[in-house]
Amino acid sequence: MSASEELSNTMAVMTPEERLATVLSIAEECIGEDELLPLLHVKHNPVCYVDFEPSCRVHIAQGVGKAINVNRMVRAGCKVKILVAVQKTAKDLDKVRTISRYMIEIWESLGMNIDKVEFIWSPEQINNRAQEYWPLVMDIARRNKVERLMRLQLNPAHVSATKLLDPIMRCADILFTEVDICLVGIDQREENIMAREYCECMGKNKPIILLHHMLTSFKEGQKMSKSNPSLDIFMDDSEGLVKLKINKAFCPIKIVEGNICLEYIEHIVFPSLEKFEIVRHESHGGSRTYLGMEEFVADYHSGALHPRDVKNSLAKAINDILQPVRDHFNKNNEAKVLHNIVKEYLATNPA
Template sequence: MEMGFDEKFALLRSIAEECICEDELRVLLKKKPNPICYVWFEPTSMMGIEQGIMKTIYVNKMVRAGCTVKILIADWFLQRNPRFTCNLNKIQAIIRYNIMMWKAVGMHLDKVEIIWFSDELNHHAVDYWPLAMDVSRKYTMKRMASYCKYVEPYGPGILPAAQIIYPCMLVSAVLCHKADIWLFSMDLRDIVMLTRDYCEDTNRGNIPTIFLPSVLPNLLENPEFQNRRNPGRTIFMLDDEDDIEEKISCAFCPSRVVACNPCLEYIKSVVLPWFGKFEVVQKEGNGSNKTYSSMKELIADYESGDLDSFDVKLALGKAINDILELVSEFFRSNEEAQAQIVPHRLQDEIGADIQKIQLQNEEMSGHVASTCQGISDLTFPSLSPTTEVATGGAADEKGAAHVRGRRPTGGEERCADTGGGRRG
């Protein structure tokens, strides 16, 4: 049975924390029951659950709502990363790995069209480049640089010019495609608003509705003081059961505090949308087990103290492991999927010019860091992102047999007391 207007609107609106042009969305769905929805995706060599699980949830909701869904793979933009330079073969290998992850968690890829931005740019350069040039003429260098100030690995100081091109081309990509709805993430909000500003400044009509889902918070307390390469900051699609248990136990989860509590955000954005419920097995003497179907119920119990942070962490870890077990099973039983992960080693191609920029930013930030260490930290993970990459081939053979079975080696920092978590 075809979904009614109110149900369809509610389903689509549930995707985004913020919906730009929400009124236009209502009008759109009344006029066009099957809108064209584009999903922006930038390939990643360390796929987190935000890009794997949450992206799958959003795309499947769009498919259920009857939308024509197209995922625009922003492969061309990945050349900004100094590891890849202009090696599109290396980038495409990463994309195949990303697509395998979506298959593993059940994205309806048979009902989705995947578009490669590099192909689009080659075939429609006459549309993209003049528009990107016009955007660059309309706004200042200072404004463009403001969108790039947190881009790794350059830091807050000196940016290569490649980063300045990015906002102009992203605006061009949004406007060149005949999309009714665009799905981005909240961390791209400023550039998305540049798109809206450009349309208003040039009297350009037909601004698409834009969905901006929330971004998962850093699991660590005081993330601004943490190393951004610390794998404990988030959960990756290839983390094994022990990885997840350790990360959740070390996560910041203060008792009775809801605001800025990353564990509760994970429940809200990942567990409840996936399962439709959150099951807590409370420790002995702390009441009976309970199942929550909404954040409102959970927050009420958590703020009152009826729900302990220790129990929340145990239940959250189990829920995420249950989801990622799908990934584990998929890769164990699929040789083609294993082939997308095990053999890949990104050879460092960071030239002297990029190293100079990195060193200048480290000096400006007051950090004394080893460039060699920084480069080694960027190595593509063959198995678990928290596992050191071996130089020999033995790790590849072992990894193919047991994708999520490896554990980190010694020397790791142990978690501090972060609200109900275990120590040591």
């Protein structure tokens, strides 16, 4: 039996309540949660919106995290539409397409169920229906105040006028793609609320919003970013580099809150491997396999687990997760060519 057939059989026996639990397992917050179960009762294949902006540097949240989340949505019966959201300032669209193909190769090598995913190229979607898209953008802009758009900017004092259009266009992308559920990072909360408010004004069905967790950097308190190559794990990092970065990670003894290593274990390791194995010498308590976060956190908080052992075990787990990606880009000629092109892009534009 193929993976797709097995997935279809799983979906066929899941109740709407079980599908609801699967969907909510992704979300740190669900806006419109009371609307979700009724939707799953009437729609066996609701449409889920996911976006991504192609980048030469693909960190582990973009790679592994997105594959985990998309597969959960597919398992719950959703048809996933991934919008390739091109930066408004992008000039070389061929380069962006190449990077997009590179990211799709990464997701395939991780086991994302690509057969159940539709990739939408945003410039093509906009250009094919420009007479609908731009009036929608202008109508959303007309219904929102400048002050609200300014609050969404990282540096409001030095923001350009074009930057004010970004949240409006992200909101328009959601509505234009015609979806039931939006799966986005918690940093996109306001744009998605704007989309729901607009639908309410227009008497249309509002998309349900799933806001997923966003991994922080290995340096305490910093958001994960492609501009921090020494602080974050990227999909093309070597085994040694993964170990080096994790060894430098913020992981205070007995402290759970804000512990970056524990965050990786919860959001990357357990969803990928369904277990976390502490490998250590018998004189230090011997190896132990955890099947859930609760028991692991209790042991760490009590001091039964030392940060050194956690870091060593986390590095091994992350390398196990990344190994299929390394193998794919080493053995598949087409993927190897893509990777080399992306590396050349990165060499000329490190940011």
